[in-house]
Amino acid sequence: MSDAAGTGTGNGLPPNHPQTGARKIGVLIANLGTPDGYDYWSMRRYLNEFLSDKRVIDYPAWKWQPLLQTVILTKRPFTSGANYKLIWDEERNESPLMTITKAQTAALSAALTERYGDRVVVDFCMRYGNPSTEEKVKALIAQGCTKIVFMPLYPQYAGATSATANDQFFRALMQEKRQPAVRIVPEYFDNPLYIEALAGSVTRAYAALDHRPDLLVASYHGMPKRYVQEGDPYYCQCRKTSRLLRERLGWGEDDLHTSFQSVFGTEEWLRPYTVEYVAELAKAGKKRIAVIAPAFSADCIETLEEIQGEIQEAFTHAGGERFTYIPCLNDDAAHIHALTEVIAANLAGWI
Structure with a gap:
């Protein structure tokens, strides 16, 4: 009797087995994050997530959280919101960091597609706020990515930037039944x-x-x-x-x-x-x-x-x-070229 007998699929899999497509490699770049708006509650949600991160503020929770929740998050959303309002892109309804990160992602996607074809999928996430790391990891896996290169967009390593981005990436992987193979791009300050x-x-x-x-x-x-x-x-x-x-x-x-x-x-x-x-x-x-x-x-x-x-x-x-x-390097061609080569080096042996 064949392995497929009784399954109805002809390939040995149960009838309702999830469809699998061609295997791809995901490249997920990560930046710090941005509030969804400069109003009080958007700012409070963002600041609460950011300032509750033990990589950023490492004081004991019993000591830090009462101060954060009762004093800092009562006042700071107003002042931070006023500062964000000064730079907010009202037409796109987003902060410049979001706009630039989208442009960087598009440029990197174009560069890597030119080099590798459609085998590489490029996306971005934010450590705090949206789009979340968990959301984007799930999206890459849903697109058939069995391997993911994760790149925090910080040239210099710091626990409060690179490490916490990595922490969140690994937390996202903990939610997956079938984890992809992963590589973390290290700091590139001397590239x-x-x-x-x-x-x-x-x-x-x-x-x-x-x-x-x-x-x-x-x-x-x-x-x-x-x-x-x-x-x-x-x-x-x-x-x-x-x-x-x-x-x-x-x-x-x-x-x-x-x-x-x-x-x-x-x-x-x-x-x-x-x-x-x-x-x-x-x-x-x-x-x-x-x-x-x-x-x-x-x-x-x-x-x-x-x-x-x-x-x-x-x-x-x-x-x-x-x-x-x-200005920062943003989506300048020389910057995109540098990031592309850093990513390519971390794809070695995978593609």
């Missing part, structure tokens, strides 16, 4: 193509100016100093990124400085703080500066509002005269 893309953005920005800035400030997202002391490599990778960029540009040490932004809470964070540092530069006679944010793969609230708002104002109020912000 020559990434450094080349950064250098190109600086060169173009300087060429468009009618003056040469006195120096370039590379402003990275900050973190508590304690995290570095506990083993997080982020600080060292940021410093090396700055050095590699400076060397690629052929500049001296006085031409590019490193600082850290987005300080939160009462702990000491990585120094110097950008908002204070640019004011010190202005008072010291550096009246014309440029600022770049190499840790951000896409322009977002920290670059469009914080750097071009609070940080620029601090520089101007201290006597600064010319402030130039150099």
Whole structure:
């Protein structure tokens, strides 16, 4: 008797067995996230998810959650919502980070399709907010992806960015009956193509100016100093990124400085703080500066509002005269090329 006897399918499977198509490889890129809107409740949901992440705020829950739920989430959604409103795309009804991430995904999909055909499926998810990591993992598996390359869009590794994105990806896999094979793309801060893309953005920005800035400030997202002391490599990778960029540009040490932004809470964070540092530069006679944010793969609230708002104002109020912000790499062709090559290296042996 054949294996198919009595099944009604002719292939040895039960009559209601799920259909299976051609096997594909998924590429899932992940960014931090964005609220669904800048209204109070959208902001509160987003901030609650973000600030409840133990990778971001590692205080014991009994100590942190009462403060978060009763004080911070009562006030902060209003101030954060007002900041998001300043940069919100009303026509698309989404934040710039969402718009840019969609454009990056489309560009990467086109590049990888040109190279591999329809065997690779590219999509994106957000660590906080929508679309969720779980939703997109399910979607890739439903499309026949038996292997997934997961890429957090953070050039430098940090527990509060790369690691928590990976955590969420693995949580999503825990929900699957049949898990795909997976690979995690590591940090790429010293990848020559990434450094080349950064250098190109600086060169173009300087060429468009009618003056040469006195120096370039590379402003990275900050973190508590304690995290570095506990083993997080982020600080060292940021410093090396700055050095590699400076060397690629052929500049001296006085031409590019490193600082850290987005300080939160009462702990000491990585120094110097950008908002204070640019004011010190202005008072010291550096009246014309440029600022770049190499840790951000896409322009977002920290670059469009914080750097071009609070940080620029601090520089101007201290006597600064010319402030130039150099946009993130976003979906620039050189950036997409760098990301494509990083992904291709992680596809080796699979396709």
